[in-house]
Amino acid sequence: MSFILHTIWEVLKGVPNTIIISIVAMIIGLVIGTIFAMIRIAKIPVLSQLIVVYNSFIRSTPLIVQLFVLYYGLPALLLFFNDQLHTHFNPDAFSPLTIACIGFSLHAIAYLSESMKGGLQSVEYSQIEAAKTIGLSKFDTYRRIVLPQAFGYALPNIENQFIMLIKGTSLAFAVQVTEIMSVSHVIANEGYRFIPVYSVAAIFYWLLAIVLELIFSRLQHRTVRYLTPTS
Template identity: 70%
Template sequence: MSFIFQTIWEIFKSLPNTIIISLVAMTVGLSVGTLFAIIQIRKTPIFSQLIIVYNSFIRSTPLIIQLFILYYGIPNLILYLNATLGLKINPDMFSPMLIALIAFSLHAIAYLSETMKSGLLSVDYSQIEAAKTVGLSNRHIYTRIVLPQAFNYALPNIENQFIMLIKGTSLAFAVQVTEIMAVSRIIANEGYQFITVYSIAAAFYWILAIILEKVFHKIESNSTNHLSTQSSI
């Protein structure tokens, strides 16, 4: 039993890294992804085409390859720039954690931009036309009418993407980030208790997913009530 409790404690100590990667990636992904979705819907020249290519590449290649490209590519790029341009950038400033944050954020942007695009397209266009007739600016139309409804429509998919991100952080061990999976591998290899350790790790991911589902259920309930109140005014 002491081994089990020790394992739970060691994995628990790695939990913050898993949560930080997920939260940062989700925040960046949702913010930039929403902007990308608006650009695509408005069919902004050049930028919309670049976003399509970006989304296609990220969504069509494994996340672990994206991690390796950044993990090995960024230091080499910095060394190249230092040599050719005479810069003095320290390659070590890009720690494994920072590279993981960048990789997961870029990954989240591609998926959440498509999620928010679907949400935006679900908003009844007649509401936008009505808002224009009363003189509302595009900024007010998006912030007060379009985006709240789009977010509400996209919420179930956003929840799924968040859970996928949490599970995806298990790949961060490949670039030396000490998250749940990395610590579990170390303990399992040292103690040869693979089933026990990985079962405990699975329980951690499961608990995180349950908590996230409850949080999103609360958000969805509040969002729906808020929109219903607005529509009745």
Template identity: 75%
Template sequence: MSFLLYTVTEVIKGVPKTLAISIVAMVVGLAIGTLFAIIRVKRIPVLSQLIVIYNSFFRSTPLIVQLFLVYYGLPALILTLNSKLHLSINPDLFPPLVIAFIVFSFHAVAYLSEAIKGGLQSVDDAQIEAAQTVGLSKFNIYRRIVLPQAFGYALPNIENQYIMLLKGTSLAFAIQVTEIMAISHVIANEGYRFVAVYSVAAIFYWLLAAIFEFIFNKLEHKTTKHLQPTS
């Protein structure tokens, strides 16, 4: 019992970083992903094609490979720039947690832009035409009519993506971020109680996922009752 209590009190110390990575990635992903989705829907030349390539890369390559590429590649790139341009940038400028923020955000953008694009395409064009006839600007049409409904339609996919991000943070221990999985890994190796320790970690992920599923379900209940059913 004492070992179990020790494990719980230690593993809980990794919860803030686990939440920080997933929440930062979700916020950045929603912001940039919304912009990317609008560009895709508007079919803006060149930019739209570049976004397709971006999304394809980050959706088709393993997250841990992306983490390693940035974790090992960024210092190498800085050293190269220092050599070629006679700079003096510290290659350790980006600590592991910052790299996790960057990679998980890039990863989230690719998935969330597709989810929001689907939401945008679900908004009835007749509403946009009606708003134009009463003189609303394009900015206000998107701000007041299109985006609120698009997020409502996309909310189930956004929820799934956040849960995936939350679980995916367990890979951050591979680049020395001391989140839930990293702390569990250390305790398990020290005490050789692998099943017990990883069971505690699994319960923490389960509880966090359940909490956010509850929050998203409440949001979905509030938003969907104002949406028109899609055909």
């Protein structure tokens, strides 16, 4: 029993970084993903095609590979700049946590842009036309009418992506980030008690997912008023 309590306490220390990575990636992914979705719907030349390629690449390659590329690639890139451009960048400027946040954010952008694209396309075009007739600017039309509804339509997919991000943070230990999985890995290897330790880790991920489900359930109730009837 004392070992389990010790494990719970130690694994709990990794929870903040798990939450930080997930929230940062979710916010950046949702903001930039929405912008990407709007660019694709507007069919802006070149940018639309680049976004399609970006989404395809990110969605088709393993997240752990993307993390390794950033972890080893960013310092090498800064050293290259220092050598070729005579700059003075610090190759150690990016901490493992920062690199993890960047990697997960880039990953989230690709998925959330697709979710928001579907949400934006679900908003009836007649509402945009009606907004024009009453003199609303394009900015106000999107801010007050289109985006709230698009967010509401995309909310189930956003929830799933958030949960996937939390589970995905278990890969952050590969780039030396102290989170739930890395702490569990150390404890399990020290005591050779893999099943109880990883069971505790699984319960922590499960509890985080339950909290998210409750939060998104309340959000869905609040966004229902923005959604138009389908009939």
